[in-house]
Amino acid sequence: DQQVKQNSPSLSVQEGRISILNCDYTNSMFDYFLWYKKYPAEGPTFLISISSIKDKNEDGRFTVFLNKSAKHLSLHIVPSQPGDSAVYFCAASAGGTSYGKLTFGQGTILTVHP
Amino acid sequence: DGGITQSPKYLFRKEGQNVTLSCEQNLNHDAMYWYRQDPGQGLRLIYYSQIVNDFQKGDIAEGYSVSREKKESFPLTVTSAQKNPTAFYLCASSKGRNTGELFFGEGSRLTVL
Numbered sequence: 001d002q003q004v005k006q007n008s009p010s011l012s013v014q015e016g017r018i019s020i021l022n023c024d025y026t027n028s029m030f031d032y033f034l035w036y037k038k039y040p041a042e043g044p045t046f047l048i049s050i051s052s053i054k055d056k057n058e059d060g061r062f063t064v065f066l067n068k069s070a071k072h073l074s075l076h077i078v079p080s081q082p083g084d085s086a087v088y089f090c091a092a093s094a095g096g097t098s099y100g101k102l103t104f105g106q107g108t109i110l111t112v113h114p
Numbered sequence: 115d116g117g118i119t120q121s122p123k124y125l126f127r128k129e130g131q132n133v134t135l136s137c138e139q140n141l142n143h144d145a146m147y148w149y150r151q152d153p154g155q156g157l158r159l160i161y162y163s164q165i166v167n168d169f170q171k172g173d174i175a176e177g178y179s180v181s182r183e184k185k186e187s188f189p190l191t192v193t194s195a196q197k198n199p200t201a202f203y204l205c206a207s208s209k210g211r212n213t214g215e216l217f218f219g220e221g222s223r224l225t226v227l
């Protein structure tokens with residue numbers, strides 16, 4: 001039972017354009033969402049998060065949008081750079097006793113071409 | 115340089131053997147976690163610990179055991195009861211229970227021969 005889904009295994013974008021990565025979830029108890037980035041042979045690194053009381057959070061070139069009614073979130077990267085090429089995981093938490101109990105999606109491989 | 119150190123990076127095990135993966139952090143974080151990653155899947159939570167001498171099962175704890183005797187250390191033992199142990203194992207930590215911002219180690223790849 002996949003509670004967090006990233007339906008696009010891969011995405012290819014030209015440098016300078018916008019990258020949009022999508023994520024859907026099914027568990028209504030999730031109230032905190034995060035994006036992680038992972039390079040090969042490294043552990044994931046935290047990128048950006050959003051609480052369910054917001055519908056948008058921005059940090060530099062990265063913006064996360066949350067649509068609670070659709071149970072959908074997306075990560076926008078503008079402008080995309082070749083160094084952004086990595087695997088991106090969305091994750092969700094029901095908060096409560098531990099926000100670190102994350103449920104991850106399968107990941108989307110982003111390739112940014114120069 | 116603060117961070118999380120996992121060892122070994124690569125480990126081979128014969129069927130029926132227990133193995134222990136090490137995870138050490140010098141970030142002074144209270145909470146620590148073990149996740150498992152399989153090809154084409156997201157990370158799945160095995161065990162987590164919010165304070166010393168306390169730990170909780172995650173979503174896939176069967177066949178695994180942990181201990182948390184020191185704040186800095188959270189070793190994971192993969193026992194012979196784990197039916198499909200070949201995977202990439204990631205240890206993480208966070209400042210406390212109220213954040214999902216995890217700091218991950220570089221991972222340990224376990225292969226059962």
